[in-house]
Amino acid sequence: MRVLAAMSGGVDSAVAAARAVDAGHDVVGVHMALNRAPGTLRTGSRGCCTIEDALDARRAADLLGIPFYVWDLSESFVQEVVEDFVAEYAAGRTPNPCVRCNERIKFAALLDKGVALGFDAVCTGHYARVLRGAGGAELHRAADAAKDQSYVLAVLDADQVAHAMFPLGDAPTKEQVRAEAERRGLPVARKPDSHDICFIPDGDTRGFLADKLGEEPGEVLDEDGAVLGTHTGTYGFTVGQRKGLGLTRPAPDGRPRYVLSIEPVRRTVTVGPAERLAVGELHAVEAVWSAPEPAGPVEVHVQVRAHGEAVPAVAEVVGGGTGEGTGEGVRVVLRTPLTGVAPGQTVAFYAGTRVLGSATISGTVPVAG
Incomplete structure (x- = not known):
């Protein structure tokens, strides 16, 4: 060849x-x-x-x-x-x-x-x-x-x-x-692997985005809508983030708080306890299949991070997309909840070691509430 x-x-x-x-x-x-x-x-x-x-x-x-x-x-x-x-x-x-x-x-x-x-x-x-x-x-x-x-x-x-x-x-x-x-005899035998995002070599993702998008100040809220702090741009946060939240006071129970959701139009970041990060269902769009497209609900394992755990789930192709976005949609019911899943992440579908396809997460359904 x-x-x-x-x-x-x-x-x-x-x-x-x-x-x-x-x-x-x-x-x-x-x-x-x-x-x-x-x-x-x-x-x-x-x-x-x-x-x-x-x-x-x-x-x-x-x-x-x-x-x-x-x-x-x-x-x-x-x-x-x-x-x-x-x-x-x-x-x-x-x-x-x-x-x-x-x-x-x-x-x-x-x-x-x-x-x-x-x-x-x-x-x-x-x-x-x-x-x-x-x-x-x-x-x-x-x-x-x-x-x-x-x-x-x-x-x-x-x-x-x-x-x-x-x-x-x-x-x-x-x-x-x-x-x-x-x-x-290849001279690159001991060359270090590349890490981080290749076009942000200093590793400062927030600084890179701030330079591209400028400051867009907003508020950090709890689940009841109380203002806990301010920020200079929602792009500096991702679901599941714990550090760098800029909170002005601790939670009443003293426990850590995490980013639960991001609303760029309102410029708000909502934080809450760790248990609110667990999701039991994913909605995804723009599915791509390297294996034959499932004709109905199918038992799979799904992975939402490059080196994340693959967990059992039931995936089903749904017409017209699910949540925001375009293209074919997939509804994924997780047998094992996942935490810190953010819209925009890729969900990959596996049958054993075989990759069936993938889709882009458009929304999640929390286990609690």
Whole structure:
């Protein structure tokens, strides 16, 4: 097969490309330039898509003896990921930019361009597995549960999964991948993993949003509507948050309080006790299925965070969407309540290790009240 290997400049994508070469594929490496400031330098594990990352990717491609190109996808990245991130927070939701990047850049923009150029698959360093059989390609969890990245790939549809290649899916541990990189002589073998949001390398999400949105002062309320404090923007909060609430007085019972809901139009943040965070039902919109769409209620496990616990639930596709948003809706009744679930998060659906699909959470129903 002709394979387009996405090479970020990290150890995972370098080893994934090497394994694709070993498998006998015709591999071409490509580094996606997503940063509008190409001279940006990397600081330890913070930041990505820097000039150093591009150089590291080129060195790895040279060592593997494969052609290498840099594709400028920065405009698409800004529109589809960064601006979406800002708009979601402005609307009181909590997005996952890594999910959006995989959906709209790596497996939309990159894959579409690769297929148009005659490539059969896109290879990345994600820890997930694609199993191919008579029923087609299936997306599954990685062998290493600690590194499993199937959650951020749950937004892929069936055609995208069919054109995806994840050579690290069967790797027992990340340390073994690093050891393999050292044996191959790849200079990125001990390069630190990237953490935090790549386009906010200093980790100050609230400061980043404040710079984009400006100050929008409002009030922090309890569940009865009493004013407990003020804030400079609802975008500085997310459901389940405990610290940095700016409260002027403690709760009558002395217990901690958490963000329960965010109303960006009224510019209010409502806080309350921990037990009010538990939800028993999710409403989600814009469903995407890599497996056949369920025809009725189906027993699944659902996951709402990249490394969160998967809990049993019953999911049912409902016409016309549920809650706010557009597109096909899904109603999810949780067998085990989840806490701190925010609109805007992705809910991924699993049957065993297989990813069935995903949707964007538009609303929740608390267990209490």
